[in-house]
Amino acid sequence: MRLSPDQMIFWQYGFLKLNGTIVFTWGLMLVLALGSKLITRKLSTELKRSRWQNLLEIVVTGIEKQIEEVGLPHPEKYIGFLGTLFLFVALAALCTVVPGYEPPTGSLSTTAALALCVFVAVPLFGIEEQGLGGYLKTYVQPTVIMLPFNLISELSRTLALAVRLFGNMMSGAMIIAILLTITPYVFPIVMTALGLLTGMVQAYIFSILAAVYIAAATRTRKPKTKVETAPAPAT
Secondary structure: OOOOHHHOEEEEEOOEEEEHHHHHHHHHHHHHHHHHHHHOOOOOOOOOOOHHHHHHHHHHHHHHHHHHHHOOOOHHHOHHHHHHHHHHHHHHHHHHHOOOOOOHHHOHHHHHHHHHHHHHHHHHHHHHHHHHHHHHHHHHOOOHHHHHHHHHHHHHHHHHHHHHHHHHHHHHHHHHHHHHHHOOOHHHHHHHHHHHHHHHHHHHHHHHHHHHHHHHHHOOOOOOOOOOOOOOOOO
16 A cells, blocks of 8 residues: 555656556646647637636635735736646645545645645735735844744744644545455545545645735735824813
8 A cells, every 4th residue: 555656756867757646637737738728828808708717716716815815905917826836736636536546635745735735825925915025024022022922923833734634635535445355335436526626625725825925925014193182172
């Protein structure tokens, strides 16, 4: 039994290896790129639209609404990054019905790469919104003592993102593989359907957590304004 698609070797030359994680990851990216190209090639502003455009608008509108509810006022700025994260993790789970396919999110290397993307994107969006000085000040608020704790928080939440997604996706794949060896095919089919639902939930949680981190980094503190008191009327 394979614990990870890293153990599925397609080609090897010396220390160079082409494993299942790399193949399936690039395959998913190719599917997303080609799907995006095909769906958006004939967009229409008329009342009569294709089914694919309607599906695309539903997905984009839903993602934008979720981003805005997290606390990001301009979701169009972040949908490219957050939407891609959601679609990649969701597609990785949905493709488990394909024979011979193993989700690359079942490998810690893939989930770590996704978490590192969030780790890099959070300060970039924060600096874009607040400026370099304003963003760095958030690490020493409300006092300088909080600096090491804020730095540890940045690293720990990145590790938590990677391990959470990896653990949930790998455990689901392992349970299905075990059931296929000891039970009839009916029960594993039910577990596969449950695994698809779990994968969608994990995609939602991962992208929402990334949106929350970005919202915290882009939040600006408005200076307090002094309230002018009107002079008391003369008696």
